[in-house]
Amino acid sequence: MIKVSPDAQKKVSQLMLDEGFNPIDDFVRVGVKSGGCSGLSYDLSFDNAKSEQDRLFEDNQIKILVDKKSLLYLLGTTLEYSGGLNGKGFVFNNPNAERTCGCGESFSL
Numbered sequence: 078m079i080k081v082s083p084d085a086q087k088k089v090s091q092l093m094l095d096e097g098f099n100p101i102d103d104f105v106r107v108g109v110k111s112g113g114c115s116g117l118s119y120d121l122s123f124d125n126a127k128s129e130q131d132r133l134f135e136d137n138q139i140k141i142l143v144d145k146k147s148l149l150y151l152l153g154t155t156l157e158y159s160g161g162l163n164g165k166g167f168v169f170n171n172p173n174a175e176r177t178c179g180c181g182e183s184f185s186l
Contacts, residue, residue: 079107079134079141079151085158085167086137098123104133104140107156109147117150119169149173 081089090100104127108120124142127133131142143151155170 078153079136079143080155081105081137081139081141082155082157083137084160085156086139088158088160088167089139089156093123096123098125100139104142105156106131106142107147107151107154108144109150121156121167 089105093100093103093105103123103125106120106122106124109117110120111117127142128144130144132145132148134141134143141156150173151169151171153172157168157170159165159168
C-alpha cells in the first residue's frame with residue numbers, strides 16, 4: 078500500500094486542479110526510474126487513464142497509480158509534503174530504501 082499524508086493530500090489536490098485534473102476522478106502516478114545520485118529516482122505525475130499494468134491505491138482521497146515494475150520499490154511508502162522556507166516539497170518516506178540522497182529525490186536498495 079502507498080499512503081498520502083494530510084499535507085501531501087492538500088498540495089496534490091491543489092496542484093491537480095491547477096493543471097486541469099480532477100482530484101476526485103483522476104490519478105497521481107508514482108513510479109521509479111533509473112537515475113539520481115543514489116541510483117533510483119522517484120517519478121510523480123498526474124494522469125487521467127489507468128492501464129492494465131497499473132496497480133491502484135487510494136489513501137486520503139487520493140488515487141495513486143503504480144506500474145508493476147515500480148511496485149516492489151514503493152510498497153509501504155508514504156508521500157509527504159513539507160512546505161515553508163526550509164520545506165523540501167514532496168518527500169517519499171520509503172521503508173525499502175537503504176540509502177537516500179540529501180535532497181530525498183533518489184534512493185538505493
